[in-house]
Amino acid sequence: MKLQQLRYIWEVAHHEMNVSATAQSLYTSQPGISKQIRMLEDELGVEIFARNGKHLTHVTPAGQEILKIAGEILHKTESIKAIAQEFRNPCKGSLSIATTHTQARYALPPVIKAFIDRYPDVSLHMHQGTPMQISELAANFGVDFAIATEALELFSDLVMMPCYRWNRTILVPRDHPLAQVERLTIKDIASYPIVTYVFGFTGRSKLDEAFLEHNLEPKVVFTATDADVIKTYVRLGLGIGIVAQMAHDPVTDPDLVALNASHLFEPSITKIGFRRGTYMRQFMYDFIELFAPHLTKDMIDKAYACQSKAEVDELFADITLPMY
Secondary structure, eight states: OOHHHHHHHHHHHTTTTOHHHHHHHHTSOHHHHHHHHHHHHHHHTSOSEEEETTEEEEEOHHHHHHHHHHHHHHHHHHHHHHHHHHHHOTTOEEEEEEEOHHIIIIISHHHHHHHHHHOTTEEEEEEEOOHHHHHHHHHTTSOSEEEESSOGGGGTTEEEEEEEEEOEEEEEETTSGGGGOSSOOHHHHHTSEEEEEOTTSTTHHHHHHHHHHTTOOOEEEEEESOHHHHHHHHHTTSOEEEEEGGGOOTTTOTTEEEEEOTTTSOOEEEEEEEETTOOOOHHHHHHHHHHOTTOOHHHHHHHHHOSSHHHHHHHTTTOOOOBO
Protein backbone atom coordinates (compact mmCIF):
# COMPACT_ATOMS: atom_id res chain seq x y z
CA MET A 1 0.00 0.00 0.00
CA LYS A 2 1.40 3.34 -1.05
CA LEU A 3 0.54 6.87 0.06
CA GLN A 4 0.19 7.78 -3.61
CA GLN A 5 -2.51 5.14 -4.04
CA LEU A 6 -4.47 6.58 -1.12
CA ARG A 7 -4.18 10.02 -2.70
CA TYR A 8 -5.52 8.66 -6.00
CA ILE A 9 -8.58 6.95 -4.53
CA TRP A 10 -9.35 10.01 -2.40
CA GLU A 11 -9.13 12.40 -5.34
CA VAL A 12 -11.12 10.15 -7.68
CA ALA A 13 -13.91 9.90 -5.09
CA HIS A 14 -13.96 13.69 -4.83
CA HIS A 15 -13.98 14.20 -8.59
CA GLU A 16 -17.27 12.31 -8.98
CA MET A 17 -15.53 9.10 -10.14
CA ASN A 18 -14.01 10.99 -13.08
CA VAL A 19 -10.51 9.56 -13.48
CA SER A 20 -9.71 11.89 -16.37
CA ALA A 21 -10.52 15.00 -14.31
CA THR A 22 -8.54 13.58 -11.40
CA ALA A 23 -5.52 13.02 -13.64
CA GLN A 24 -5.68 16.62 -14.85
CA SER A 25 -5.90 17.98 -11.31
CA LEU A 26 -2.93 15.87 -10.19
CA TYR A 27 -0.90 16.48 -13.37
CA THR A 28 -0.53 12.79 -14.09
CA SER A 29 -1.91 10.23 -16.54
CA GLN A 30 -5.33 8.59 -16.47
CA PRO A 31 -3.96 5.06 -17.13
CA GLY A 32 -1.46 5.52 -14.29
CA ILE A 33 -4.21 6.35 -11.80
CA SER A 34 -6.40 3.46 -12.97
CA LYS A 35 -3.49 1.04 -12.68
CA GLN A 36 -2.62 2.15 -9.14
CA ILE A 37 -6.24 1.89 -8.00
CA ARG A 38 -6.45 -1.66 -9.37
CA MET A 39 -3.19 -2.59 -7.67
CA LEU A 40 -4.49 -1.31 -4.35
CA GLU A 41 -7.79 -3.18 -4.74
CA ASP A 42 -5.91 -6.38 -5.63
CA GLU A 43 -3.71 -5.99 -2.57
CA LEU A 44 -6.69 -5.40 -0.26
CA GLY A 45 -8.87 -8.04 -1.89
CA VAL A 46 -11.92 -5.75 -2.17
CA GLU A 47 -13.23 -3.27 -4.71
CA ILE A 48 -13.11 0.35 -3.64
CA PHE A 49 -15.11 1.51 -6.68
CA ALA A 50 -17.93 -0.24 -8.49
CA ARG A 51 -17.60 -0.28 -12.28
CA ASN A 52 -19.71 -0.36 -15.41
CA GLY A 53 -17.28 -1.54 -18.04
CA LYS A 54 -14.24 0.71 -17.76
CA HIS A 55 -16.14 3.49 -15.97
CA LEU A 56 -16.26 3.92 -12.21
CA THR A 57 -19.85 4.37 -11.05
CA HIS A 58 -19.83 4.69 -7.25
CA VAL A 59 -17.93 3.95 -4.07
CA THR A 60 -18.57 0.49 -2.61
CA PRO A 61 -19.46 0.01 1.08
CA ALA A 62 -15.91 -1.24 1.71
CA GLY A 63 -14.59 1.71 -0.26
CA GLN A 64 -16.48 4.16 1.94
CA GLU A 65 -14.74 2.84 5.04
CA ILE A 66 -11.35 2.77 3.31
CA LEU A 67 -11.77 6.32 2.01
CA LYS A 68 -12.64 7.59 5.47
CA ILE A 69 -9.35 6.31 6.88
CA ALA A 70 -7.44 7.32 3.74
CA GLY A 71 -8.62 10.89 4.24
CA GLU A 72 -7.42 10.88 7.82
CA ILE A 73 -4.02 9.50 6.77
CA LEU A 74 -3.64 12.13 4.05
CA HIS A 75 -4.64 14.81 6.55
CA LYS A 76 -1.97 13.56 8.95
CA THR A 77 0.66 13.75 6.22
CA GLU A 78 -0.32 17.37 5.61
CA SER A 79 0.04 18.00 9.34
CA ILE A 80 3.55 16.53 9.25
CA LYS A 81 4.42 18.91 6.41
CA ALA A 82 2.90 21.80 8.38
CA ILE A 83 4.98 20.98 11.44
CA ALA A 84 8.16 20.92 9.35
CA GLN A 85 7.19 24.20 7.68
CA GLU A 86 6.43 25.81 11.04
CA PHE A 87 9.92 25.03 12.32
CA ARG A 88 11.60 25.84 9.01
CA ASN A 89 9.74 29.08 8.27
CA PRO A 90 6.89 30.01 10.66
CA CYS A 91 5.81 32.96 8.51
CA LYS A 92 5.34 31.06 5.25
CA GLY A 93 2.59 28.69 4.17
CA SER A 94 -1.04 28.71 3.04
CA LEU A 95 -4.42 29.13 4.70
CA SER A 96 -7.79 28.22 3.19
CA ILE A 97 -11.18 29.39 4.44
CA ALA A 98 -14.73 28.47 3.48
CA THR A 99 -17.53 30.90 4.29
CA THR A 100 -20.64 32.63 2.96
CA HIS A 101 -20.77 35.64 0.68
CA THR A 102 -21.91 37.93 3.51
CA GLN A 103 -18.93 37.05 5.70
CA ALA A 104 -16.50 37.26 2.78
CA ARG A 105 -17.87 40.57 1.53
CA TYR A 106 -18.53 42.45 4.76
CA ALA A 107 -16.95 40.90 7.87
CA LEU A 108 -13.65 39.50 6.60
CA PRO A 109 -12.00 42.24 4.46
CA PRO A 110 -10.35 44.16 7.35
CA VAL A 111 -9.29 40.86 8.95
CA ILE A 112 -7.72 39.61 5.75
CA LYS A 113 -5.99 42.95 5.15
CA ALA A 114 -4.47 42.87 8.64
CA PHE A 115 -3.49 39.22 8.25
CA ILE A 116 -1.75 39.75 4.91
CA ASP A 117 0.09 42.78 6.29
CA ARG A 118 1.37 40.60 9.12
CA TYR A 119 2.02 37.48 7.03
CA PRO A 120 2.82 38.53 3.45
CA ASP A 121 4.31 35.11 2.66
CA VAL A 122 1.18 33.17 3.60
CA SER A 123 -1.10 32.57 0.61
CA LEU A 124 -4.75 32.95 1.55
CA HIS A 125 -7.51 31.09 -0.30
CA MET A 126 -11.23 31.78 0.20
CA HIS A 127 -14.09 29.53 -0.88
CA GLN A 128 -17.67 30.84 -0.81
CA GLY A 129 -20.72 28.63 -0.59
CA THR A 130 -23.79 27.47 1.27
CA PRO A 131 -23.51 25.95 4.76
CA MET A 132 -23.74 22.49 3.17
CA GLN A 133 -20.88 23.26 0.77
CA ILE A 134 -18.80 24.82 3.53
CA SER A 135 -19.26 21.83 5.84
CA GLU A 136 -18.37 19.40 3.06
CA LEU A 137 -15.17 21.29 2.26
CA ALA A 138 -14.19 21.24 5.92
CA ALA A 139 -15.13 17.59 6.44
CA ASN A 140 -13.22 16.51 3.33
CA PHE A 141 -10.06 18.41 4.31
CA GLY A 142 -10.65 20.95 1.53
CA VAL A 143 -10.15 23.96 3.82
CA ASP A 144 -8.48 24.80 7.11
CA PHE A 145 -11.28 26.93 8.60
CA ALA A 146 -15.04 27.05 8.19
CA ILE A 147 -16.94 30.23 9.08
CA ALA A 148 -20.71 29.86 9.29
CA THR A 149 -23.88 30.93 11.07
CA GLU A 150 -26.58 28.57 9.83
CA ALA A 151 -26.96 24.78 9.85
CA LEU A 152 -24.24 24.34 12.46
CA GLU A 153 -25.36 20.75 12.99
CA LEU A 154 -23.56 20.04 9.71
CA PHE A 155 -20.28 20.93 11.39
CA SER A 156 -20.43 18.32 14.16
CA ASP A 157 -16.98 16.96 13.29
CA LEU A 158 -15.40 20.40 13.69
CA VAL A 159 -14.38 22.41 16.76
CA MET A 160 -16.75 25.39 16.31
CA MET A 161 -16.10 28.51 18.41
CA PRO A 162 -18.34 31.60 18.69
CA CYS A 163 -17.02 34.82 17.14
CA TYR A 164 -19.71 37.49 17.32
CA ARG A 165 -23.44 38.15 17.33
CA TRP A 166 -25.29 40.01 14.58
CA ASN A 167 -28.82 40.87 13.59
CA ARG A 168 -30.85 41.81 10.56
CA THR A 169 -31.97 45.05 9.03
CA ILE A 170 -34.91 45.89 6.76
CA LEU A 171 -33.90 47.63 3.54
CA VAL A 172 -36.38 49.78 1.62
CA PRO A 173 -36.16 52.56 -0.96
CA ARG A 174 -36.30 56.04 0.57
CA ASP A 175 -39.86 56.65 -0.62
CA HIS A 176 -41.22 53.39 0.77
CA PRO A 177 -44.10 53.64 3.33
CA LEU A 178 -42.14 51.64 5.93
CA ALA A 179 -39.45 54.32 5.93
CA GLN A 180 -41.93 56.52 7.83
CA VAL A 181 -42.71 53.94 10.54
CA GLU A 182 -40.96 54.71 13.83
CA ARG A 183 -40.93 51.17 15.25
CA LEU A 184 -41.56 48.24 12.94
CA THR A 185 -43.64 45.21 13.87
CA ILE A 186 -43.60 41.73 12.38
CA LYS A 187 -47.08 42.47 11.03
CA ASP A 188 -45.74 45.54 9.22
CA ILE A 189 -43.12 43.42 7.48
CA ALA A 190 -45.52 40.57 6.70
CA SER A 191 -47.78 42.95 4.76
CA TYR A 192 -45.14 43.46 2.04
CA PRO A 193 -43.36 41.14 -0.42
CA ILE A 194 -39.97 40.10 0.97
CA VAL A 195 -36.61 39.62 -0.70
CA THR A 196 -34.16 37.75 1.52
CA TYR A 197 -31.71 34.88 1.89
CA VAL A 198 -32.50 31.34 0.83
CA PHE A 199 -33.62 29.03 3.61
CA GLY A 200 -30.79 27.66 5.75
CA PHE A 201 -28.49 30.51 4.81
CA THR A 202 -27.07 33.51 6.69
CA GLY A 203 -29.43 33.63 9.65
CA ARG A 204 -32.56 32.82 7.67
CA SER A 205 -33.84 30.45 10.38
CA LYS A 206 -34.17 33.28 12.93
CA LEU A 207 -36.31 35.19 10.47
CA ASP A 208 -38.63 32.25 9.86
CA GLU A 209 -38.91 31.58 13.60
CA ALA A 210 -40.02 35.17 14.26
CA PHE A 211 -42.89 34.96 11.75
CA LEU A 212 -43.93 31.54 13.01
CA GLU A 213 -44.06 32.80 16.60
CA HIS A 214 -46.63 35.41 15.53
CA ASN A 215 -48.59 32.98 13.34
CA LEU A 216 -47.71 34.97 10.26
CA GLU A 217 -46.50 33.71 6.91
CA PRO A 218 -43.96 35.95 5.16
CA LYS A 219 -44.54 36.75 1.49
CA VAL A 220 -41.09 35.74 0.30
CA VAL A 221 -41.05 36.46 -3.44
CA PHE A 222 -37.33 36.17 -4.15
CA THR A 223 -34.36 34.56 -2.40
CA ALA A 224 -30.62 34.68 -3.00
CA THR A 225 -27.38 33.75 -1.25
CA ASP A 226 -25.80 37.12 -1.99
CA ALA A 227 -26.80 40.27 -0.05
CA ASP A 228 -25.74 42.47 -2.98
CA VAL A 229 -28.14 40.59 -5.25
CA ILE A 230 -30.91 41.06 -2.69
CA LYS A 231 -30.26 44.80 -2.62
CA THR A 232 -30.42 44.94 -6.42
CA TYR A 233 -33.92 43.49 -6.42
CA VAL A 234 -35.05 45.77 -3.61
CA ARG A 235 -34.00 48.68 -5.83
CA LEU A 236 -36.10 47.20 -8.63
CA GLY A 237 -39.16 47.32 -6.37
CA LEU A 238 -39.57 43.56 -6.09
CA GLY A 239 -40.02 43.77 -2.32
CA ILE A 240 -38.48 44.88 0.97
CA GLY A 241 -35.10 43.36 1.78
CA ILE A 242 -34.12 41.53 4.93
CA VAL A 243 -30.35 41.15 5.17
CA ALA A 244 -27.59 41.01 7.73
CA GLN A 245 -27.10 44.43 9.30
CA MET A 246 -23.45 44.44 8.22
CA ALA A 247 -24.56 44.21 4.57
CA HIS A 248 -25.85 47.81 4.52
CA ASP A 249 -23.31 50.52 3.84
CA PRO A 250 -24.66 54.11 3.93
CA VAL A 251 -21.88 55.18 1.56
CA THR A 252 -22.46 52.59 -1.16
CA ASP A 253 -26.22 52.24 -0.53
CA PRO A 254 -27.38 55.87 -0.23
CA ASP A 255 -30.65 55.10 -2.04
CA LEU A 256 -31.70 52.51 0.54
CA VAL A 257 -32.92 53.09 4.09
CA ALA A 258 -31.89 50.58 6.74
CA LEU A 259 -34.66 50.10 9.30
CA ASN A 260 -33.90 48.72 12.76
CA ALA A 261 -35.17 45.16 13.22
CA SER A 262 -33.14 44.11 16.25
CA HIS A 263 -36.30 44.01 18.40
CA LEU A 264 -38.01 41.66 15.93
CA PHE A 265 -35.45 38.92 15.48
CA GLU A 266 -33.18 37.01 17.82
CA PRO A 267 -29.51 37.70 17.06
CA SER A 268 -27.48 35.02 15.30
CA ILE A 269 -23.99 33.85 16.21
CA THR A 270 -21.25 33.40 13.65
CA LYS A 271 -18.73 30.67 14.46
CA ILE A 272 -15.34 29.64 13.16
CA GLY A 273 -14.16 26.05 13.26
CA PHE A 274 -11.48 23.60 12.25
CA ARG A 275 -11.30 19.84 11.99
CA ARG A 276 -9.98 17.81 14.91
CA GLY A 277 -6.45 16.63 14.23
CA THR A 278 -5.49 19.85 12.47
CA TYR A 279 -1.99 21.04 13.31
CA MET A 280 -2.49 24.69 14.22
CA ARG A 281 0.33 26.87 13.00
CA GLN A 282 0.97 30.22 14.67
CA PHE A 283 -0.44 32.21 11.77
CA MET A 284 -3.64 30.13 12.02
CA TYR A 285 -4.03 31.09 15.67
CA ASP A 286 -3.38 34.71 14.72
CA PHE A 287 -5.99 34.70 11.97
CA ILE A 288 -8.67 33.47 14.35
CA GLU A 289 -7.73 36.07 16.96
CA LEU A 290 -7.83 38.84 14.34
CA PHE A 291 -11.35 37.72 13.44
CA ALA A 292 -12.48 37.23 17.04
CA PRO A 293 -10.12 38.84 19.61
CA HIS A 294 -11.50 36.77 22.50
CA LEU A 295 -10.36 33.59 20.74
CA THR A 296 -6.78 33.64 21.98
CA LYS A 297 -4.38 30.74 21.53
CA ASP A 298 -5.15 29.60 25.07
CA MET A 299 -8.92 29.62 24.46
CA ILE A 300 -8.55 27.83 21.12
CA ASP A 301 -6.44 25.10 22.75
CA LYS A 302 -9.02 24.72 25.51
CA ALA A 303 -11.80 24.39 22.93
CA TYR A 304 -9.75 21.78 21.06
CA ALA A 305 -9.36 19.78 24.26
CA CYS A 306 -13.14 19.63 24.77
CA GLN A 307 -14.70 16.26 24.04
CA SER A 308 -18.09 17.48 22.85
CA LYS A 309 -20.00 20.45 21.48
CA ALA A 310 -21.66 20.85 24.88
CA GLU A 311 -18.25 21.26 26.52
CA VAL A 312 -17.25 23.88 23.95
CA ASP A 313 -20.51 25.78 24.55
CA GLU A 314 -19.90 25.65 28.31
CA LEU A 315 -16.36 26.98 27.82
CA PHE A 316 -17.70 30.12 26.15
CA ALA A 317 -20.88 30.44 28.23
CA ASP A 318 -19.60 33.36 30.34
CA ILE A 319 -18.08 35.31 27.44
CA THR A 320 -20.06 38.28 26.16
CA LEU A 321 -19.75 38.18 22.40
CA PRO A 322 -19.45 41.48 20.55
CA MET A 323 -22.33 42.61 18.34
CA TYR A 324 -21.24 43.20 14.76
